[in-house]
Amino acid sequence: MTKFMDVHHNMKGITEDQLRAAHKADLDIEKDENVHFERAWADPKSGTVYCLSEGPSADAVQRIHERAGHKADEIHPVPLTI
Amino acid sequence: MTKFMDVHHNMKGITEDQLRAAHKADLDIEKDENVHFERAWADPKSGTVYCLSEGPSADAVQRIHERAGHKADEIHPVPLTI
Known part of the structure; x- marks a missing residue:
């Protein structure tokens, strides 16, 4: 298993609720691909x-x-982590 | 205080040791600006x-x-966090 950092552009005006809903939508189906979404940060x-x-x-x-x-x-593998 | 995600390009071939050394160089002086570097990920x-x-x-x-x-x-404030 590898860690990945992915980036979404064009999300101007995203709210805390929208970020939370988007993250939940990922969590709801992530097991289908043996993926786990750990964290998300938005500007x-x-x-x-x-x-x-x-x-x-x-x-x-x-x-x-x-x-x-x-x-x-964008999706980047980030094998090095601190 | 605000959270920030910053991005460095052109770090091709960076090793675990180099990432660790770079992070330590930040930690050694971060108090001068009241900043704290929490995590780093490298591809x-x-x-x-x-x-x-x-x-x-x-x-x-x-x-x-x-x-x-x-x-x-690049340095982006990331006020929304999950």
């Missing part, structure tokens, strides 16, 4: 959202995000 | 490093990164 002003996850591949992470209605713009 | 292949910090401003975060020898390419 409503620039419209950037970062998600930290663990899973078997970037494709698996993307499949969950797509099915949940918010495809990621 | 040696694409050369991307993400740092999560807390501090009074993006400028304060950048001043520590600059003095430590690794200026960030």
Whole structure:
């Protein structure tokens, strides 16, 4: 299993409730791909959202995000962590 | 205090030891700006490093990164966190 950081752009104005709902939508189906979404951080002003996850591949992470209605713009494996 | 996610590009080939040394260089001086660097994630292949910090401003975060020898390419406040 690998850790991934993915990035969503164009999320300007996202609210705390919307971030929470989007994260829950991921959690609800993540087991289908053996993925786990651990954390999420959002900057409503620039419209950037970062998600930290663990899973078997970037494709698996993307499949969950797509099915949940918010495809990621970038997904980077982050094998080094502090 | 605000949380910030900053991004460094052009860090291709970064090793675990180099990431740890860079993070320690931040920690050694972070108190000067009332900043705290909490986590860091690196993708040696694409050369991307993400740092999560807390501090009074993006400028304060950048001043520590600059003095430590690794200026960030982007710094986003991330007021929303899960």
